[in-house]
Amino acid sequence: MHRMERHVSHTNKRVGTTQVARSYVSRWLALLAALCMLAPLGGCGFFTSDTKDTPSPVQSASTGPVSIVATLNQWGSLAERIGGDDVKVTSILSSTNVDAHDFEPTSKDLNQLSKANVVLVNGAGYDNWATKWIPSNASTISAAETVGAIDGDNPHLWFSNEARSSVARELFDTLCRLRPKDKSNFEKNYDAWKTSEKKLENTMKTFRKEHSDLTYAATETIAAYLMSDMGFKDETPKGYLQAVQNDSEPAPSDLKSFQTLLKDREVKLLVINPQQESSTTDQIVDAASTGSDPIPVLKVTEQMPQDQKDLTGWISSLVKQTNDLINSEEDAE
Structure with missing residues (x-):
């Protein structure tokens, strides 16, 4: 990893007398000593951003955890x-x-x-x-x-x-x-x-082999990497997706396209983020739930739920949920 380091340039000036030079050096030494007493980090280090409210020193990594x-x-x-x-x-x-x-x-x-x-x-x-x-x-x-x-x-x-x-x-x-x-x-x-x-x-490799033509739509891009790793193709309407990526409300025509996609059962899974629910996402979920053949909904949060203690375990649980939802959807066909 490369890290930017702060460099301080010093300018040397010639003074006319030895007395003035000593006074100049003394003042700088006093200032340096004061800075070291106030510095938040060991060894007179500084934060990468300017702040007067400085926290306590970083502990050495050579001892203790x-x-x-x-x-x-x-x-x-x-x-x-x-x-x-x-x-x-x-x-x-x-x-x-x-x-x-x-x-x-x-x-x-x-x-x-x-x-x-x-x-x-x-x-x-x-x-x-x-x-x-x-x-x-x-x-x-x-x-x-x-x-x-x-x-x-x-x-x-x-x-x-x-x-x-x-x-x-x-x-x-x-x-x-x-x-x-x-x-x-x-x-x-x-x-x-x-x-x-x-x-x-x-497990994901086996899932990809057992299921073909996997498609999904999502109210936002939160699980895009996971869906890709599992072999899904994203069919979310492009206009809606662009609006979400720009942190703006989708146009009525884009929302209607999304609802039509779901009502016509053109995807096998809907992915939503329960941390970002709104009237728009409610309408989308309703469209997926209507009729005798509802589209299964996978809820994915941004932060790891407290009942999950490990990242790989959390992803594994989402893969299992997805597998169960797809199997139940295919059994109903």
Whole structure:
């Protein structure tokens, strides 16, 4: 990972007398000493953004558990899997009752970030609120950067097998660098995680083989990566999808196209985000539910539900739900 570092340039000036030079140096030494007393980070380090309300120092990663702060609980759970007993993970967003797009960190959240040895963010514009508070001497892992995603791309990267694997590898490499003496523990944890993720991959592969012509529509793009990994084709009307991506209300004609798509049973599954329900999504769900042959509805939240303790386990449960819904839909045909 590459990290921007703050560089301070110094200008040397020639003075006319030895006395003036000594006075000049003394003043700067006094100022430097004062700054070090006020600096929030050990070794006179500074935050990457300017702030006067500075939190407490970052603890060394050489002793005690490595402190990891994740912006999202799904990524935090992955950090716990890789780090095991050698890490202490704090997840800032950990409730399905919170809208991640409108989230504002509290002073407690910022204080937790200030003490992190490792900060794990999603990136791709999803959690920009965190980046300006990352300590300058903390290691930063961005899920988006591991797969080349940028602002404007679908930010729901935790639903992607590629992103999960890339972040897990980055966590393993970072922890081994920070705590080489515990490398064998990290290797054991990483191998165990890869086994469970491989099992999930195989389950999705079997699902793709057993079902053909898989189609779905969604009220938003939250599960697009998951649906793609499972072999589904997105048939959401383009006009509606564009409106959602622009955070605007769909035009009446686009909503009607969506409703017609569902009433004519042109897709096998509808995906909704219960965290973003509205009168528009209610109309869409109603269209899927009408008639004697309703389209099954899969509810997918942005944050990992509290009854799920592990990212791979959560994705596995969604795959199982999807499989059950599709099987029941096909049995009814």
